[in-house]
Amino acid sequence: MxxxxxxxxxxxDGEEYDAFAxxxxxxxxxxLGVPIPSLCYLExxxxxxxxxxCVVQIAEDHRLRPACATTVAQDMEIKTDTPLxxxxxxxxxEMLFAEGNHVCAVCVSNxxxxxxxxxxxxxxxxxxxxxxxxxxxxxxxxPKYVFDPNRCILCTRCVRxxxxxxxxxxxxxxxxxxxxxxxxxLGKPWGESTSCTWCGKCVAVCPTGAMAYQGKAxxxxxxxxxxxxxxxxxxxxxxxxxxxxxx
Amino acid sequence: MAAVIDLHEVADREHxxxxxxxxxxxxxxxxxCLSAGAGATVQALEQTxxxxxxxxxxxxxxxxxxxxxSRGPLVRVLRRGGDETMYQAVNKEVAIDIVRKHxxxxxxxxxxxLDTNIPFFTSQERVVLANGGVIxxxxxxxxxxxxxxxxxxxxxxxxxxxxxxxxIRSSGLRGRGGAGYPTGNKWALLAKAEGxxxxxxxNGDEGDPGAYxxxxxxxxxxxxxxxxxxxxxxATGASKAYIYVRAEYPRAVERLDRAIRVARRNRLLGRRxxxxxxxLDVEVRIGAGAFVCGEETALLASIEGxxxxxxxxxxxxxxxxxxxxxTMINNVETLANVPTIINKGAEWFSSIGTERSPGTKVxxxxxxxxxxxxxxxxxxxxxxxxxxxxxxGIPDGRSFKAAQxxxxxxxxxxxxxxxxxxxxxxxxxxxxxxxxxxxxxMDDTQSMPDVAKFFMEFCMxxxxxxxxxxxxxxxxxxTLLDRIGNGDAVWADLRHLEQLCATVRDTSLCxxxxxxxxxxxxxxxxxxxxxxxxxxxxxxxxxxx
Amino acid sequence: MSETTPQxxxxxxxxxxxxxxxxxxxxxxxxxLFDLAEVADVVYSPIAxxxxxxxxxxxxxxxxxxANEDNRELALQVRENSKLVVSFGxxxxxxxxxxxxxxxxxxxxxLARVYVESPDLNGIVPSEAGIVPPLLxxxxxxxxxxxxxxxxxxxxxxxxxxxxALEGILNDDLPRDRGEAIRFG
Numbered sequence: 005m006x007x008x009x010x011x012x013x014x015x016x017d018g019e020e021y022d023a024f025a026x027x028x029x030x031x032x033x034x035x036l037g038v039p040i041p042s043l044c045y046l047e048x049x050x051x052x053x054x055x056x057x058c059v060v061q062i063a064e065d066h067r068l069r070p071a072c073a074t075t076v077a078q079d080m081e082i083k084t085d086t087p088l089x090x091x092x093x094x095x096x097x098e099m100l101f102a103e104g105n106h107v108c109a110v111c112v113s114n115x116x117x118x119x120x121x122x123x124x125x126x127x128x129x130x131x132x133x134x135x136x137x138x139x140x141x142x143x144x145x146x147p148k149y150v151f152d153p154n155r156c157i158l159c160t161r162c163v164r165x166x167x168x169x170x171x172x173x174x175x176x177x178x179x180x181x182x183x184x185x186x187x188x189x190l191g192k193p194w195g196e197s198t199s200c201t202w203c204g205k206c207v208a209v210c211p212t213g214a215m216a217y218q219g220k221a222x223x224x225x226x227x228x229x230x231x232x233x234x235x236x237x238x239x240x241x242x243x244x245x246x247x248x249x250x251x
Numbered sequence: 252m253a254a255v256i257d258l259h260e261v262a263d264r265e266h267x268x269x270x271x272x273x274x275x276x277x278x279x280x281x282x283x284c285l286s287a288g289a290g291a292t293v294q295a296l297e298q299t300x301x302x303x304x305x306x307x308x309x310x311x312x313x314x315x316x317x318x319x320x321s322r323g324p325l326v327r328v329l330r331r332g333g334d335e336t337m338y339q340a341v342n343k344e345v346a347i348d349i350v351r352k353h354x355x356x357x358x359x360x361x362x363x364x365l366d367t368n369i370p371f372f373t374s375q376e377r378v379v380l381a382n383g384g385v386i387x388x389x390x391x392x393x394x395x396x397x398x399x400x401x402x403x404x405x406x407x408x409x410x411x412x413x414x415x416x417x418x419i420r421s422s423g424l425r426g427r428g429g430a431g432y433p434t435g436n437k438w439a440l441l442a443k444a445e446g447x448x449x450x451x452x453x454n455g456d457e458g459d460p461g462a463y464x465x466x467x468x469x470x471x472x473x474x475x476x477x478x479x480x481x482x483x484x485x486a487t488g489a490s491k492a493y494i495y496v497r498a499e500y501p502r503a504v505e506r507l508d509r510a511i512r513v514a515r516r517n518r519l520l521g522r523r524x525x526x527x528x529x530x531l532d533v534e535v536r537i538g539a540g541a542f543v544c545g546e547e548t549a550l551l552a553s554i555e556g557x558x559x560x561x562x563x564x565x566x567x568x569x570x571x572x573x574x575x576x577x578t579m580i581n582n583v584e585t586l587a588n589v590p591t592i593i594n595k596g597a598e599w600f601s602s603i604g605t606e607r608s609p610g611t612k613v614x615x616x617x618x619x620x621x622x623x624x625x626x627x628x629x630x631x632x633x634x635x636x637x638x639x640x641x642x643x644g645i646p647d648g649r650s651f652k653a654a655q656x657x658x659x660x661x662x663x664x665x666x667x668x669x670x671x672x673x674x675x676x677x678x679x680x681x682x683x684x685x686x687x688x689x690x691x692x693m694d695d696t697q698s699m700p701d702v703a704k705f706f707m708e709f710c711m712x713x714x715x716x717x718x719x720x721x722x723x724x725x726x727x728x729x730t731l732l733d734r735i736g737n738g739d740a741v742w743a744d745l746r747h748l749e750q751l752c753a754t755v756r757d758t759s760l761c762x763x764x765x766x767x768x769x770x771x772x773x774x775x776x777x778x779x780x781x782x783x784x785x786x787x788x789x790x791x792x793x794x795x796x
Numbered sequence: 797m798s799e800t801t802p803q804x805x806x807x808x809x810x811x812x813x814x815x816x817x818x819x820x821x822x823x824x825x826x827x828x829l830f831d832l833a834e835v836a837d838v839v840y841s842p843i844a845x846x847x848x849x850x851x852x853x854x855x856x857x858x859x860x861x862x863a864n865e866d867n868r869e870l871a872l873q874v875r876e877n878s879k880l881v882v883s884f885g886x887x888x889x890x891x892x893x894x895x896x897x898x899x900x901x902x903x904x905x906x907l908a909r910v911y912v913e914s915p916d917l918n919g920i921v922p923s924e925a926g927i928v929p930p931l932l933x934x935x936x937x938x939x940x941x942x943x944x945x946x947x948x949x950x951x952x953x954x955x956x957x958x959x960x961a962l963e964g965i966l967n968d969d970l971p972r973d974r975g976e977a978i979r980f981g
Contacts, residue, residue, distance in 0.1 A: 069915065084829065101890070105899060107890075107893060107895075107896060108886065108891055108951065108980040108981025109886055109892055109893055109951035109980075109981050110893060110896075111981065114981040115981060117981075120979065120980055120981060121976070123979070123980060124976060124978060127973060127974075127978065128978070129935065129947040129949060129974070129978040130889050130890070130939055130944070130947045130949075131937070135890075135891060135895065135898065135937075137898035137899045137934070138894070138899060138900070139899045139900070139901075154899075156836075163874075174888065182980050223981075238907075241954070
């Protein structure tokens with residue numbers, strides 16, 4: 005099926021491509037197979053712009069911009085992979101590893117984790133910064149799921165999917181700065197939340213091992229973030245995508 | 252519907268009332284003087300006047316800020332005919348003396364005399380603060396007697412909205428909140444924007460440590476702000492406005508609330524203002540104690556009752572702001588300039604200051620200076636003039652080391668740049684910013700890495716936590732500064748510090764994060780040696796790469 | 797060793813605060829260990845009976861984090877006497893499981909919990925000067941104490957990855973972009 009949307013010509017790292025007018029640099033890159041790292045971005049959810057690993061350089065100025073929130077324009081020259089971008093992205097991933105307690109070896113998502121993948125993708129082989137080793141308590145009060153804030157990177161995918169797709173808005177962020185944390189229902193244990201529908205979408209979209217099914221051992225937790233694409237497409241276009249297709 | 256206020260009549264009545272008293276004693280009752288005991292001063296003045304049988308001769312007017320806060324409580328004694336005497340450090344005893352000696356016997360109280368012929372007063376140019384030390388902030392009559400609401404009358408009865416926008420645009424007024432965006436352009440954007448409901452928001456979430464420019468405007472001349480807002484709303488087609496005041500300013504909230512009620516009663520706000528078709532509601536919204544809410548998108552979220560975190564721009568608030576409607580956010584000081592610009596014209600305004608930064612700027616002078624307080628100076632004045640003339644130089648025989656402008660988002664400027672003109676562009680070139688107007692001077696006893704750490708701690712505490720570089724990066728920068736301060740750091744730490752600053756600056760979501768490294772970067776640039784001297788002698792090395 | 801044969805590289809491995817899993821993985825290199833022996837001598841290792849860390853070592857692989865005074869001392873010796881230091885495995889690179897105690901703060905509380913509160917009788921924190929090394933307040937990754945030249949993450953790093961890294965190091969052609977070879981966990 006041909007898309008009738010008007011197109012604009014852009015370049016990604018010197019290669020010319022046709023992008024749709026009005027789409028974001030991220031969406032264009034995804035569709036065209038240009039890799040841009042990301043963490044908080046998830047197709048089907050609203051934009052958040054918090055992780056900053058998707059920053060790209062636009063030739064016309066020196067400011068870095070998040071690919072997720074930058075709209076393509078005719079003749080836009082986009083650089084997705086420069087030494088500067090690599091250095092910044094690596095630093096951001098290091099910051100994430102240093103601020104929480106990300107111990108891959110004992111994590112349910114070991115080997116299936118987007119943060120872990122991002123470390124590989126950005127060439128992050130060690131953290132130059134001090135590990136903050138915060139004290140955070142695991143919330144295992146829910147009969148079906150576990151939330152481990154030690155592994156949470158505050159991407160808010162769970163907050164958004166719960167609010168925007170499920171319509172329950174169980175999750176939100178409380179406090180600020182380094183004290184910011186995910187809370188269920190204004191700070192209740194998850195298991196005592198009365199608005200949680202047990203739908204599991206928050207678990208599905210979690211990029212790390214912060215949200216998991218009860219009883220999973222190391223490396224056993226497989227998330228399915230792309231379920232959102234199916235739901236969002238059904239919602240907006242009234243059309244069910246083939247689960248195989250969206251992966 | 253209540254009657255529209257007759258500005259001329261009110262002004263005439265006020266002038267007439269004023270001339271009844273041979274003596275008028277203006278006592279600063281602004282927050283700084285109040286904390287120095289101005290409450291007791293006012294009381295002592297009033298009681299002594301009565302006790303000395305001078306009630307028909309003298310009247311006490313509590314006023315807004317007179318500027319030289321470090322010498323407060325300040326009192327001005329005005330004699331009919333024009334003589335004026337200023338007193339400093341007026342405690343209860345001095346207040347009694349002023350009435351008994353000065354008012355009754357025409358004898359100056361020498362011990363507390365404050366010479367107004369010093370550069371602190373003579374080098375200033377008061378536009379925004381024109382009514383400070385002059386009027387009683389709680390009485391609209393005082394404001395009207397000094398030309399208040401004349402600009403609003405002129406704008407809505409004699410000018411088309413486009414003309415008002417054009418007037419502001421050609422005045423060259425730039426946003427006083429820090430970034431210096433041309434105000435007229437912003438107004439034009441909102442005027443052009445389409446929406447069911449447009450909003451004007453006055454940003455009074457002044458959060459820089461030591462800064463109290465906006466507080467002073469809101470507390471001491473609330474009607475000036477309201478008038479500025481009303482003119483902005485008329486020019487842009489907004490019919491609803493909010494004043495976002497930080498919760499730490501309860502007095503500003505109280506004053507503004509009262510001023511809004513009074514303005515509404517006099518048909519200066521509300522429906523059919525001054526019997527025209529222009530309608531405007533103004534409401535005060537109280538902040539929730541977060542520095543980041545001074546960032547415009549976070550501020551809007553906060554007004555809507557949501558968590559105060561910044562969001563991605565575009566869309567800019569003038570396209571999609573409060574509840575998705577076109578919204579314009581102006582800083583309090585910016586709006587306080589507006590009535591005078593309309594009254595005196597764009598040309599007059601742009602004749603003050605520099606070509607690219609016209610007008611004046613209010614600064615809160617703080618730190619190691621002889622004179623500390625609130626000043627308003629023409630843009631383009633040199634930093635040296637502010638420090639040495641107005642500020643009176645560095646006390647205790649110490650010497651000047653650095654001036655910090657722009658608060659936690661600004662930078663430290665060393666002595667070699669004292670002759671730099673103070674305007675948006677020159678400060679930016681030096682790695683600092685104009686900011687909202689905090690100006691902290693440091694003498695040669697201050698450690699610059701310590702100063703940087705202080706500001707970094709502020710930014711770290713105030714980070715909203717939304718984006719990673721600001722949330723986690725400020726923590727790491729602070730950790731490194733801590734290590735440097737403790738003498739435990741090595742060269743690699745210093746390098747990591749610079750790299751971290753670059754990442755936080757270049758990748759953070761909003762202005763708070765992007766500018767958070769400024770104090771570190773500017774002190775590294777101008778006082779790098781101080782960091783190096785703190786490095787550990789130990790042969791300990793840490794990894795590079 | 798005859799004078800004409802090329803000088804063999806002097807390789808060492810040390811075991812600090814870790815589970816020895818990285819060394820098990822090292823042994824998993826199986827027959828390649830014979831190839832390694834052709835070009836290198838293992839001059840110090842928990843699997844070799846050498847008491848003191850030798851001088852003039854070419855490459856030292858450090859397994860484990862810096863958890864106690866002994867670890868600290870040995871790591872400093874390693875740096876002093878090695879041309880190239882490799883952080884070998886996640887504990888050395890990140891602190892990993894060894895550093896799980898860090899969020900709990902002061903080690904004395906943990907020691908009391910383990911040795912005093914938990915046992916049914918005769919609870920006592922073991923201490924013997926010169927034998928039981930005191931714990932450091934915080935477990936550190938190796939690079940926070942000494943300069944590290946190559947990072948080899950993994951818990952443990954699989955044998956083929958260790959082999960690849962050693963080949964790269966010994967032939968001085970370790971690629972800059974190492975792809976999956978730097979995966980944690």
